[in-house]
Amino acid sequence: KPVLAIVGRPNVGKSTIFNRIVGERISIVEDIPGVTRDRIYSSADWLTHEFNIIDTGGIDIGDEPFLEQIRQQAEIAIDEADVIVFLVNGREGVTSADEEVAKILYKAKKPVVLAVNKIDNPEMRQQIYDFYSLGFGEPFPISGSHGLGLGDLLDEAAKSFPKHDELKYDDDVIKFSLIGRPNVGKSSLVNAILGEDRVIVSDLAGTTRDAIDSQLAYNGNKYVIIDTAGMRKKGKVYETTEKYSVLRALRAIERSDVVLVVIDGEEGIIEQDMKIAGYAHDAGRAIVVVVNKWDAVEKDEKTMKLFEKNIRDHFKFLDYAPIVFLSALTKKRIHTLIPMINTASENHARRVETSVLNDVIMDAVAMNPTPTDKGRRLRIYYATQVAVKPPTFVIFVNEPELMHFSYERFLENRIRDAFGFEGTPIKIFARER
Ligand code: GDP
Numbered sequence: 001k002p003v004l005a006i007v008g009r010p011n012v013g014k015s016t017i018f019n020r021i022v023g024e025r026i027s028i029v030e031d032i033p034g035v036t037r038d039r040i041y042s043s044a045d046w047l048t049h050e051f052n053i054i055d056t057g058g059i060d061i062g063d064e065p066f067l068e069q070i071r072q073q074a075e076i077a078i079d080e081a082d083v084i085v086f087l088v089n090g091r092e093g094v095t096s097a098d099e100e101v102a103k104i105l106y107k108a109k110k111p112v113v114l115a116v117n118k119i120d121n122p123e124m125r126q127q128i129y130d131f132y133s134l135g136f137g138e139p140f141p142i143s144g145s146h147g148l149g150l151g152d153l154l155d156e157a158a159k160s161f162p163k164h165d166e167l168k169y170d171d172d173v174i175k176f177s178l179i180g181r182p183n184v185g186k187s188s189l190v191n192a193i194l195g196e197d198r199v200i201v202s203d204l205a206g207t208t209r210d211a212i213d214s215q216l217a218y219n220g221n222k223y224v225i226i227d228t229a230g231m232r233k234k235g236k237v238y239e240t241t242e243k244y245s246v247l248r249a250l251r252a253i254e255r256s257d258v259v260l261v262v263i264d265g266e267e268g269i270i271e272q273d274m275k276i277a278g279y280a281h282d283a284g285r286a287i288v289v290v291v292n293k294w295d296a297v298e299k300d301e302k303t304m305k306l307f308e309k310n311i312r313d314h315f316k317f318l319d320y321a322p323i324v325f326l327s328a329l330t331k332k333r334i335h336t337l338i339p340m341i342n343t344a345s346e347n348h349a350r351r352v353e354t355s356v357l358n359d360v361i362m363d364a365v366a367m368n369p370t371p372t373d374k375g376r377r378l379r380i381y382y383a384t385q386v387a388v389k390p391p392t393f394v395i396f397v398n399e400p401e402l403m404h405f406s407y408e409r410f411l412e413n414r415i416r417d418a419f420g421f422e423g424t425p426i427k428i429f430a431r432e433r
Contacts, residue, residue: 005077008087014057016144111160180262188328286348344423378402403430
């Protein structure tokens, strides 16, 4: 999908515009500890266009001076986006900070659309003319707080969306990515996988933009490692900022079937690990937890069990994900990774038979009576699998409100016991028949 980024100095209304364009799409998942949604990246659509949108203002750069922060945010936009919306404040006229942003954007070979915010009524329209001086052509008047002018702005931005954004891979290709904080060893792991005996690596045809993926074949299966370049590319200051790495991770997760959540075995689990894993879970991707640098951990026969328990305690929502302890450095257990990716990917795409599914559900109901509320009891009529990637089940009932979270969880566990589904989240929805 094309990527649109919003840039501009602070207080011009970037987050307001972002939220307007995104609408209600971002769900806050409260039952996952440690996962708070950063509203900096989301999918969105306008008419027939689907795209992703970045609020670069949400990427805080740390204690850098003001102008340096603006500069780095603009550079992120230039690196990541296909189209940049340069946002200014119509009530304040052109400021020197706007001019600084403009200077950086001139150098970018990316299309820029200039939007003048806070034009809340037609009388204010003449205030946009000042902004021609920024040199980005016609300024588009908009009002984030009133939701005005966004259609015209997005029409203009959509003209610059690339026609062929990403290489499409065949359905039998397993797409996976490695996600984790800087320095957990993602690029070392990629190299270890690519350097393995039976792996055949081929270059990807396509544009430079596509060439960030690596294709490989192993035991007759085909794989793509998503965003290899993003893992290898290093050195820019902002790349060490947490939100920037989260942004990269989100983009890779979106294009993957299977996500390898990489944890540094030496450092243990930190908050950001959970956040990143939470995104992959919410996105419904298959997940394998990889504990890297296991060679560097001082251990006895209990260490692995303890570490595993620690992971299970922290990542309660990932109870379906297998965990592998390995070392990119010594290559120990690297060969177990691809078979785990295979299993997770198969389960992610699996369909179960409706009759068997209903037997499982009915047995579950017989074992543990459905919940009641104010004298009304939940009745389950039948269940059906409506989607794969991840497996998604609809359970038809008398009153969906009676489906309590804990009962849904119980049904999920029964389905898992019956069918496996190791490595993949599954989704269950109650619908009124
Ligand atoms: P990335 O930022 O996640 O891609 O991390 P890198 O692959 O660049 O690795 C960061 C550092 O950890 C480098 O100094 C690596 O040599 C080191 N490293 C990576 N994997 C291992 C491992 O399995 N064991 C040890 N001891 N060090 C590792």
